[in-house]
Amino acid sequence: MAAMRDLSARQGNEWKLDPESFWTVLEPFLRHLATHAAEWWVTEEPVDGSMVGYARSIERGGLFELSEFFIRPDRQSAGIGRRLMERVYPPGRGDVRAIIATTDVRGLRRYYAAGTVARFGMASLAGQPKPAHVAGSLEPVLATSLDIPEIAAIEETVFGYPRHADYPWLFEQREPYLYRRAGRTVGFAFFSKTGQGPIAALDPADLRAILLHLEALAHARGMESISFEVPTINEVAMQHLLGRGFKIDAPLNLLMSNVPFGQFDRLIAFAPAIVL
Ligand SMILES: CC(C)(COP(=O)(O)OP(=O)(O)OC[C@H]1O[C@@H](n2cnc3c(N)ncnc32)[C@H](O)[C@@H]1OP(=O)(O)O)[C@@H](O)C(=O)NCCC(=O)NCCS
Structure with a gap:
């Protein structure tokens, strides 16, 4: 025992x-x-x-x-x-119980017993960053800790749960970007050489420009590879990254929760895939 x-x-x-x-x-x-x-x-x-x-x-x-x-x-x-x-x-x-689950059957048994249900796949998409031109009206701005309320407000809208305890760590470990259009913040992303995310956009269509910006940064920094943790129901991000030659790492993880929550068509999770 x-x-x-x-x-x-x-x-x-x-x-x-x-x-x-x-x-x-x-x-x-x-x-x-x-x-x-x-x-x-x-x-x-x-x-x-x-x-x-x-x-x-x-x-x-x-x-x-x-x-x-x-x-x-x-x-x-x-x-x-x-x-x-x-x-x-x-x-x-x-209120919301969530797990990023591997496909280990013993784990899945335990997670169903804990009242959660598989909702969709979580795919890790990796690629060699290529030069990327960010066209359009979205303006990336390096954020400061004064911008945390704006980031938290977008997380509240898109995900439902701002990660107040994590922002100091994220600001210390990753480069925080706001994406602005006509002076209004419409998305954010955390970038680093060792892991991306979280990333969210009020309009899923803006994820294309956000992902291009991050790929361009990775290319400029000489990174050999960049990867994103993408909910498989995030059509814009999946199509965009696959279209740019990114490959899906097998096996997929599963997002499990007791109730449906969040707008996962417009967010990319924190990497490494430990929490959302
Ligand atoms: C996942 C893990 C932590 C579970 O711990 P564990 O001590 O092995 O699990 P338990 O013995 O308590 O439970 C296993 C359950 O799976 C069930 N099980 C085994 N094979 C199964 C199958 N093919 N289908 C359904 N249930 C199955 C067992 O019957 C048991 O359920 P029960 O207690 O209701 O009878 C462990 O197996 C592990 O470390 N796996 C590798 C790492 C991993 O993938 N972790 C998950 C990260 S999200």
């Missing part, structure tokens, strides 16, 4: 650094989650205290989202995940 330990109150300063490049990308955001988790539980071997698995969730207002859920391969399919989920993602918590 493995033992459960609650790490929700622990500060994000106890991760061991790993030289692998995936860790370089993940580490800053995992540190952020370590500080802002709603629930964070680990399962340990009672004999030596070694970690068997862990799970975390976050809360933004009424949005309750499972961020991570992993059991060591040699201890999977033995009911440990079920016990972790009871603690990290308890029934009844959150």
